[in-house]
Amino acid sequence: MDQQTVQSSRFGKSTVFFKGKQLFKPLPQKIFWLVGCAMFYTNIAIARENIQVSTNKNLLHWKMTWCWTLPCRNERDIEYGVIQARNLGFNAMEWSQAQAEFPETFVAVCRKHKMESYYCINPASEIKQQLLPAEDNFPVSSQAGGEPPDPDIGKVISHKRRRPCFNQEDARRNAKAVVDKAIKLGFDGIALDFVGYDNLHGCYCASCCKARRDYIASHPGMAAKEAENRFAEECIVKYYASVVAYAKAVKPAVKTTCHIYPAFMPDILYGNLLPVDYCGQTVAWFFKPHWKFEKIKKYSEIVVRDENKYHAHSIGTPFIGFYCGGGYAKDRKTAERMRQEIRIIKDAGAKGIQIVELGHILADKAVSRVLAEELDGSPETIKCINVPQMSK
Numbered sequence: 001m002d003q004q005t006v007q008s009s010r011f012g013k014s015t016v017f018f019k020g021k022q023l024f025k026p027l028p029q030k031i032f033w034l035v036g037c038a039m040f041y042t043n044i045a046i047a048r049e050n051i052q053v054s055t056n057k058n059l060l061h062w063k064m065t066w067c068w069t070l071p072c073r074n075e076r077d078i079e080y081g082v083i084q085a086r087n088l089g090f091n092a093m094e095w096s097q098a099q100a101e102f103p104e105t106f107v108a109v110c111r112k113h114k115m116e117s118y119y120c121i122n123p124a125s126e127i128k129q130q131l132l133p134a135e136d137n138f139p140v141s142s143q144a145g146g147e148p149p150d151p152d153i154g155k156v157i158s159h160k161r162r163r164p165c166f167n168q169e170d171a172r173r174n175a176k177a178v179v180d181k182a183i184k185l186g187f188d189g190i191a192l193d194f195v196g197y198d199n200l201h202g203c204y205c206a207s208c209c210k211a212r213r214d215y216i217a218s219h220p221g222m223a224a225k226e227a228e229n230r231f232a233e234e235c236i237v238k239y240y241a242s243v244v245a246y247a248k249a250v251k252p253a254v255k256t257t258c259h260i261y262p263a264f265m266p267d268i269l270y271g272n273l274l275p276v277d278y279c280g281q282t283v284a285w286f287f288k289p290h291w292k293f294e295k296i297k298k299y300s301e302i303v304v305r306d307e308n309k310y311h312a313h314s315i316g317t318p319f320i321g322f323y324c325g326g327g328y329a330k331d332r333k334t335a336e337r338m339r340q341e342i343r344i345i346k347d348a349g350a351k352g353i354q355i356v357e358l359g360h361i362l363a364d365k366a367v368s369r370v371l372a373e374e375l376d377g378s379p380e381t382i383k384c385i386n387v388p389q390m391s392k
Helices: 029-047 077-088 096-101 103-111 134-137 169-185 207-215 224-250 293-305 326-331 335-347 358-362 364-373
Strands: 003-007 014-018 021-024 062-067 090-097 117-119 189-192 255-259 276-282 317-320 354-355
Touching: 029 293, 062 077, 062 096, 062 276, 062 317, 062 358, 077 090, 077 103, 077 358, 077 364, 090 364, 096 103, 096 358, 103 117, 103 169, 117 169, 117 255, 117 364, 169 189, 169 364, 189 224, 207 224, 224 255, 255 354, 276 335, 276 354, 293 317, 293 335, 317 335, 335 354, 335 364, 358 364
Parallel strands: 062 090, 062 354, 090 117, 117 189, 189 255, 255 276, 276 317, 317 354
Antiparallel strands: 003 014, 014 021
């Protein structure tokens, strides 16, 4: 070879010759050390800034969307919604209006396009939840039932109405009746939603107060506050367990999923306690302030890592919220942010994902394209719509 490099030191100090002539003098060892340090810290800075695109890992095989704003007047509307969901890359879907008005059509169209159909179940009871007396004057959370920007549980979802107390016998009975209906109609699965508390931590109706006192009394070694929180969490878990066990008894092949909502502030990521097949836990909420990527990464990794901690069959499915229209235009996420959020979930090794809301996604051409690209959909076949009116 005409070019020769003579190594003079184990730290990289070298002299380069060309046709017998010295081209470069040896560089001091200190310069190599300084350059190496600079490159190392530069790479760390880049990694922190681009946390969402660290790998190309993609294990997603179950991809669900929820819908409550698309027009749903006839079979043509349903066909449009299901086809577009499929084009975006989804293979599982819940559609509130379709299940209420055209359930058989929805099931048939989903089956035609290889889309799993899910029937949504919300708790229903004659008994309504009650707040603590002091909470009647607490401010309404800016995040609806999502996790507040700070850990303060002194916020409520709404002062206008109280949600049903799901810790009642009629709540379990009503849910089982809906399970029977969904299975009879041919839905592939059931999707539980709104199983949580108006104040994000507990119900204080008369029956819950009595049951709570009994629970605290039966756990003398537990601090009162811890016992109170454990009781509230166990009420949620028991409701889920009752409904899921019944559904599996009626039809073992029926699939079960949920969106954990409202948030339960004493234990945000409690979803692996639930015996559902696909557990939707929020890792990136709808509203501003949009969550930091570090938080999305942390939550996604926990949801995936601990998915089988209590139920071997459960799959943790990180949940992303997206709104862009009406009163929520100010909360619109950019297409690039949506891509980053999805990639963080992929990097966590998630096998499933939930992204809502379908009508708002289809109202944003750039966001629709990103989803189709990231979820292995068909970007070129997506037909977007005008910004939908919120109807939920």
